[in-house]
Structures are given as structure tokens and as C-alpha cells.
Amino acid sequence: MEPAPVIDLGSLRRSCAQCSLRQLCLPVGIGADDVDRIDRLVKRRKPVARNERLFHTGSAMNRLYVAREGAFKTVAGNEDGEEQVMGFHLPGELMGLDALGTGQHRCDAIALETAQVCEVPLEDLQRVAAEVPGLQRQLLRVIGFSMGRDQDHLEMMSRRQAGDRVMLFLHSLSQRFEGLGRDGAEFSLPMTREDIGSYLGLVIETVSRSFTKLQDDGLIAVRGRQVRLLSARRLAEAVHGRTN
Amino acid sequence: MEPAPVIDLGSLRRSCAQCSLRQLCLPVGIGADDVDRIDRLVKRRKPVARNERLFHTGSAMNRLYVAREGAFKTVAGNEDGEEQVMGFHLPGELMGLDALGTGQHRCDAIALETAQVCEVPLEDLQRVAAEVPGLQRQLLRVIGFSMGRDQDHLEMMSRRQAGDRVMLFLHSLSQRFEGLGRDGAEFSLPMTREDIGSYLGLVIETVSRSFTKLQDDGLIAVRGRQVRLLSARRLAEAVHGRTN
DNA sequence: CGTCGTGTTGATCCCACTCAAATACGGTGG
DNA sequence: CCACCGTATTTGAGTGGGATCAACACGACG
Missing domain, CATH: 1.10.10.10 (Winged helix-like DNA-binding domain superfamily/Winged helix DNA-binding domain)
Structure with a gap:
């Protein structure tokens, strides 16, 4: 019998195919090979410590971030020191979209507790999105959900x-x-x-x-x-x- | 000499190639043939009258809207009758993104004055965006600008x-x-x-x-x-x- | 000229901010 | 395990700014 190939159990468990948030990130009915292709785009950081920042205001955006475990907040800073919490981000929710327009982040993303995060280089994602059917649509959908939460926020503020x-x-x-x-x-x-x-x-x-x-x-x-x-x-x- | 082909001056002037907002919608450095291809996606409505609605809360989204001339507001309605203005939309700015997540609009878009609007079927746009280089990126960019305005709104509300x-x-x-x-x-x-x-x-x-x-x-x-x-x-x- | 939609101004009240202090909680080191 | 400390949260008393109620001004339009 052939020796079984060495499998990294940790990274397998953390793969997109096994991820509990899979339905939040990937299109429905996507093929296993496409999942694999997307999976290879994703960089998974070591745990993010409480109060650690994923990105800073003013820094150039080159990736999208997805909370995988733990919660984050995004904070926009008034020049005079006052900070405004722009949003909270639970597992499966995107961060970094604030920079889609200008290419520069306009807020800081801060872990509220020890957290795990997936990072996807935007360039790569766009390239693959043009080829994998449904991924582009799914990207727009999760962006839409993010905008929906912002709208919810606005409705809270209007009370x-x-x-x-x-x-x-x-x-x-x-x-x-x-x-x-x-x-x-x-x-x-x-x-x-x-x-x-x-x-x-x-x-x-x-x-x-x-x-x-x-x-x-x-x-x-x-x-x-x-x-x-x-x-x-x-x-x-x-x-x-x-x-x- | 051949008779000159009949040219519809009105529709020429309203084409994407001639549009003053071209830079807001189209990628920079895009080829003339690609412009033409996008141009054929765009449906241009007859003028929208003051107080007329582009879409309603709850209706299914199938297109994106771009204000071309005149201003709009988007309004979310509390069930108990109170309405909240979610945003104002000037020429070149997108409307209808609120439905990207669920597929259903969560606000009404209402013309503040007599206005012109371009409509793009989302299906077609996505298909072409996968093929025309830069268009996908540009789409994300204008979506990003739209989110940026929402963030500005939030910063106003936080004062x-x-x-x-x-x-x-x-x-x-x-x-x-x-x-x-x-x-x-x-x-x-x-x-x-x-x-x-x-x-x-x-x-x-x-x-x-x-x-x-x-x-x-x-x-x-x-x-x-x-x-x-x-x-x-x-x-x-x-x-x-x-x-x- | 009268009416309606829109915008301004005035008087009063109430809720959220401010300032201040007490208490609960989580972590650290003895 | 307990004492200690810094941070987070709660509670209290007083004030001010925006909401509310009400009246009036202005312009467009029939």
C-alpha cells in the first residue's frame, strides 16, 4: 500500500471547503475545483490579538478582509482626536470595503477580542471573479450585505x-x-x-x-x-x- | 457618392462616448469598441418627473440606476409612516445598490426635480464586466464611492x-x-x-x-x-x- | 385674490449631555 | 487565596440644546 500523503490537518480544517462560513463567502453550487482555486487565494493570518489593527486610516488597500472568528470594529478618526465607531464586524462579514473608492482606507479595523481573519488580495480576487461563474455575483452580494448593515446603522442613528x-x-x-x-x-x-x-x-x-x-x-x-x-x-x- | 447613413443626433449626444459623466462610469483608457459595447447595455429613460419613483421598497432589483441629470433622494419607510432620507444622488452617482444583498430594494428612489437617468440591467453588466478589462474594477470603484458617501453621512449623523x-x-x-x-x-x-x-x-x-x-x-x-x-x-x- | 407648499421665527418643555462619584469587574502579583 | 489596581460600568444631580407646539412670511399658481 502506498504511504498516505502527508496532510496538514490544521490547514485542512481551515480551508474554505471545511469552513463553517463557507456559505457566506462562496457562491452556492460552486464546484470543488473552483473552491480549491479560491482557497489558494486566501491568506490566513495567525490569530489577531485584542486591540490589534488589521489596517489603518490612510493606508493603501490591497486586500479584502473577512472576519472568521471573533469580532472587530472599524473606527474613523476625527483629526481632533475624537473617534467614531463606523461598524462592528462578526464572522463572515467583510472589512476594508471603505477603500474601494479611493484605494485608501478611511478607517481603522480593530479586533475587539482575539480573532481569526482571512485576507484575500483584491487583484487576485478580481481576476478569479472574472472566470469563476457566480463568484463575481457573490462578491457583489456580500458587498450588498455590508451596505445593508450600514443602512441599518443609519436607521438606528435616525431614531x-x-x-x-x-x-x-x-x-x-x-x-x-x-x-x-x-x-x-x-x-x-x-x-x-x-x-x-x-x-x-x-x-x-x-x-x-x-x-x-x-x-x-x-x-x-x-x-x-x-x-x-x-x-x-x-x-x-x-x-x-x-x-x- | 453614397447617401450618408441616417444618424439619430439625439441618441448620439446621449451615448456614453459623448457623456460628460463618462469618466464617472467608464474605466480610464477603455477602447472605443468596449465603450460601444457598454453603451448598448444602457437603457435611457425619458425624463423622470419630479416626485416620480425609479423603484420601490420591496420590489426586486434587476438593474442599476445612474443619475444623469437632476438629483434624487432615496427614502426608507418605517412601517409606521415615518420616512427617513437615506441619501441624495447627484449626476454620475449610483442608485439601487441597496438591493445588492437581498435582491430586493429597501428604499424608494424619488426624483427631486425633473431628471434624466441611465439604467443598466445587472445581468448584462456582470456578463460584460467579466470580459471587458477594467470595467469590473470600475464597478467596484463607483460602488466604493457610493459607500464613501454613506460613510460621510454617518459622520454627519455622529455630530x-x-x-x-x-x-x-x-x-x-x-x-x-x-x-x-x-x-x-x-x-x-x-x-x-x-x-x-x-x-x-x-x-x-x-x-x-x-x-x-x-x-x-x-x-x-x-x-x-x-x-x-x-x-x-x-x-x-x-x-x-x-x-x- | 386666495390657496397651498415651503420656510422662518418665537416660546416652552424634555431628554440626553455634562460633571461627579460610587461600584463592579478582570487581571496581576504576592 | 487574597489584596490591589486599572478599567469598565452604573447611578445621581443639574444644565442646555433640540424637539414640540404655534404663528407667521413668502412665493408659485390657479
Whole structure:
């Protein structure tokens, strides 16, 4: 019998073919050989430490980033020191798109916790996308999802009441967790109250007060970063504009 | 001598090759035959009347829209009747990207004035983009610019002071007008105060008061929808975070 | 001239920001 | 295991800026 070829179990497990997020990145019904081709494009970094940056404002973009495990935030810095959280990025979600227009990043991407990330050189991706049917379409789709989250963000920001913003925020996070196959009703927030405040245009104290208010009203249960959504019905009502 | 072929002067003038926005849509250094090929994809509607809708929330996306002349707004509707202006769209700017993810539009696109628009079937565009070098890249670029404007919007919304939001708004509009070769220091607003308020998360009265305040402070001159930016320096300072 | 849509201005109220302080939490070293 | 420290979070009291309610001005158009 031939000796079995040496297989790197680690890299196999981390391959696109085995990835739990496969459906988020790859077109449906793609052939195994095409998966393999895409897989060879992907560079997988060693774990990203908490507070480590994937890219910086002003730096040239040459790759797209996909969170694979752990969460990130993207932060745009006002020249006078104030920073604004532009988005949070869960596994399967793209980062770096902000530079598609100018070629230069306009925000920093920072790991909120120890994380894993896939990086894809944009040049290569475009070349392959022109050849692999469905990949181009899939790329546009994930870009579209990213824009959809930005629109959600905008809709949060357009709410006048702090409690409404926080509620929409929790609802949105819940949906995204569910999309990852996790529990959408109970989860742990990967970001600080400060991050949430910046993201929602509120100060940290207001975020904190909103959480306790929502808890007093019986909508959620909160202890530190652990959150449980209690009344999906009332939450959805509130999300859809009713201010009762 | 052969009789000259019949030429439709109107459609020639409206062709991509002659379009003043050509550089915004097409890759640089593209060949004349490729321009022609793209040109044949584009459907040009008859003028869009004020308040007419290009597409509706919930409808399936099958094309991308480019404003060619005149301005549009995109509006997301809360189920309870409240509408939120998600963006304004000047000539050369894309509309319809909101549906890239799900395939269904999540806002309405409404003409703010009589307008012209180019429509490109997404299917066809993707097919040609896979073949014409640079077109795919250009598509990503204009999508990137669109996301950049959304980020600008978010940065406006993150300002606490109403005056700052309005100032950023005017600055952003000014930049976009300049990019079109128009006067960035004096222009006419295509949208109502109400639209601006919705866009910025302010009520109409606050928008109005902010305008008069900015005028009293000598930063702008306003009469109705006619706006002149007086101090580019102080405006830029204010934009970059200093709250003086 | 009257009407409607749009924009401005005034008076008042309320919610989120600000300042301040107490408390809980996580990690580190003894 | 516990004491300690820095960070994160919560809670309280007071203030200010934008929302709200209301009235009026302006221009386009029939």
C-alpha cells in the first residue's frame, strides 16, 4: 500500500471547503475545483490579538478582509482626536470595503477580542471573479450585505430616542448572531459600552441608562456584557417604529 | 457618392462616448469598441418627473440606476409612516445598490426635480464586466464611492451639534458639485429643508435655525435654496472637528 | 385674490449631555 | 487565596440644546 500523503490537518480544517462560513463567502453550487482555486487565494493570518489593527486610516488597500472568528470594529478618526465607531464586524462579514473608492482606507479595523481573519488580495480576487461563474455575483452580494448593515446603522442613528437606538442595535445584533447559527436571544456583547455609544451617537452614560431602562421595562435582561432578549414580540414592535 | 447613413443626433449626444459623466462610469483608457459595447447595455429613460419613483421598497432589483441629470433622494419607510432620507444622488452617482444583498430594494428612489437617468440591467453588466478589462474594477470603484458617501453621512449623523451636521452637509454637497465641474462655493439646493432634516436626523425648524445661525456667523449666505459658502477656511476647520 | 407648499421665527418643555462619584469587574502579583 | 489596581460600568444631580407646539412670511399658481 502506498504511504498516505502527508496532510496538514490544521490547514485542512481551515480551508474554505471545511469552513463553517463557507456559505457566506462562496457562491452556492460552486464546484470543488473552483473552491480549491479560491482557497489558494486566501491568506490566513495567525490569530489577531485584542486591540490589534488589521489596517489603518490612510493606508493603501490591497486586500479584502473577512472576519472568521471573533469580532472587530472599524473606527474613523476625527483629526481632533475624537473617534467614531463606523461598524462592528462578526464572522463572515467583510472589512476594508471603505477603500474601494479611493484605494485608501478611511478607517481603522480593530479586533475587539482575539480573532481569526482571512485576507484575500483584491487583484487576485478580481481576476478569479472574472472566470469563476457566480463568484463575481457573490462578491457583489456580500458587498450588498455590508451596505445593508450600514443602512441599518443609519436607521438606528435616525431614531430620536436613545432607548430606540439601543433597542434597534440589540435587535440587529441578534439577527446577525442568528444568521451565524448562534442563539439570537442570548449572547455576549463583544464591545464595550463606549463602543456602543460611539456607534449610536450616544454618550456612555446614556447607553448604560438605556440598558437598565430596557431591563426595568422587561424587554431585556442585562448583566455586564451578557444580554438576553425577553420579548421578541415587543422588541419587534418597537423596532418597527411603534414608540409605545 | 453614397447617401450618408441616417444618424439619430439625439441618441448620439446621449451615448456614453459623448457623456460628460463618462469618466464617472467608464474605466480610464477603455477602447472605443468596449465603450460601444457598454453603451448598448444602457437603457435611457425619458425624463423622470419630479416626485416620480425609479423603484420601490420591496420590489426586486434587476438593474442599476445612474443619475444623469437632476438629483434624487432615496427614502426608507418605517412601517409606521415615518420616512427617513437615506441619501441624495447627484449626476454620475449610483442608485439601487441597496438591493445588492437581498435582491430586493429597501428604499424608494424619488426624483427631486425633473431628471434624466441611465439604467443598466445587472445581468448584462456582470456578463460584460467579466470580459471587458477594467470595467469590473470600475464597478467596484463607483460602488466604493457610493459607500464613501454613506460613510460621510454617518459622520454627519455622529455630530452632536445641529450646526455641525448642517455644516458638514453643505461641505459634502459642495465637494460633490465641484467633482461635477460645477461651482462648489455657490449652488442651489435640490432638496427641501424637510429632506435635509430627515437626512441629518433633525426637525425642519432646527435645520432652518442652523442655516440662519451659520449666516449670522458669516460662514454662509442663504436665501431660500440658494447657498453661498463664504469662508472655505473656517468651514474646513469646522468640518475637521474643531467646534470653535 | 386666495390657496397651498415651503420656510422662518418665537416660546416652552424634555431628554440626553455634562460633571461627579460610587461600584463592579478582570487581571496581576504576592 | 487574597489584596490591589486599572478599567469598565452604573447611578445621581443639574444644565442646555433640540424637539414640540404655534404663528407667521413668502412665493408659485390657479
